[in-house]
Amino acid sequence: MTAAELTAQICAAKPIAPDGLRNRVRAIASAEPAPAFRARLRVPSWRVPRLRILLPVAAATAVAAAAAVAFIHPGDRQQNVLSAAKPPATERSKQSLGVDTTPSATDSATQSFKAATVPAPAAGRPTRYAAQLTISVKNGNALSDATTRAQTIVRDLGGYVVNVSFASAESGNASLTLRVPTARVQDALTRLAALGRVVAQQAQIEDLQATLDQLARHAIVLRARITHITALLTDTTLTSVKRADLESQRAALQNALRSTRQSHESTSQDARYATIQLQLQTAAKAVAPPPSRANRILHQAGRILAWEGAALLYILVIAGPFVLVAAAFGFTARARRRGQETRLLARS
């Protein structure tokens, strides 16, 4: 007999409940009105199909909550605005010193420094020319390189370096005092400006012609007086006291003449060489513009999501072992119960 025939015979011989049992069951059912099913709060069954729904719903809820909170409290914008409005330290120092920081000078952000923006020394007239130049470079390496190149430029133009101060730190800077022939100062400024981004510039020009003329006239007067006293001293009739007095006056005039000549020479030297104070500094970090509301909402939502993730991780770490132990107990008890049932049914 095949399995199909067996099943057919089993199905055909379905047991029928005896009348006594049927009446008994009817009596149970009609004993009192059967209470109808009432909707109640059911403990969710942690089955995989439910998890497939529950997990995305939980994730969506977390994201929605973060977005809602972030939309209502998008973060403190004031702080960002203040930090953006606060000028860098270099900017503040420039303003306090009254350095020329006109927009055209500071905002150009170009390396093509226009020498024409600084007045050129008057041709043919002795002038004292002093310029201050502040240049920003990218980083510490660029700062070192620019310092070396600045010295090379000055020497190439026939000038010299008076002093160099170099400090390389997180915000490095270098200070150089340079002297270049006045006739080539424009060239020097142009080449120095190419070392980086010109942040500030200033120039002072002082005409020295009057000073030199005055010193020259004074020297002439002194020489004339010295000549006159020298002539007086040739008189043999002078008393010893008078001679000593004239010699003393001549010595004083000669000292004054030497001093005048030195001043003239010094002033002429100032006229021949221009002084350039070169400040090199690393670029200040760009200040981020104040974030928009959308950015702040996204940022805040991200922070809330991160917090939710951390809280979830914390809960998992704390509760995970307990859940695993409970699950192990549950599975063990279930397997044991099934084993007992199987053995029981096998014996029966």
Next chain:
Amino acid sequence: MQTLTLDAPRTHLDSAPSFAAAAEAHLDDVYGYLLYLSRNATLAEDLTGETFEKAFKLWRRFDPRRGNAKSWLLSIARTTALDWFRADERRRRREERTAVPDLHEDAIGEGLSPELEAALATLTAGEREVIALRVLLDLDGDTAARVLGISPTACSTRLSRALKRLEERMTDDSR
């Protein structure tokens, strides 16, 4: 069985049968299952009565969304039968010295051949119950597995083995 009013929203309660209707519809199924399981008509009647008493008390917990009344009643019937088997086993252990089977085995159903009846008697209760659920009551694999508390795969395996053993017994008897 639906008692809808115009104002009442339609819910799953509307599809829930009354207990009396469910008992009337599935009495034979429960009795047949228990008869296959116990192979004793008197015991099957007692267990069936006990099953419906329990079901009547638990009827408020029956949720038609989670399964039909038939599988729900069969689950209660199985629990009731297992409780009885456990109690019977404890009783047998206590009375081991006078261990004389006090239950006689009845015919499972009218219409079964004596050979098939004898072959069914050689199967274990576990094998008979899966045959009862899948063959006699024509439950699908998932529902039968839910009643038995095992996976559908395990249920299919158990049915296959039971039918194979039954076939072997029938072949042996016919030789």
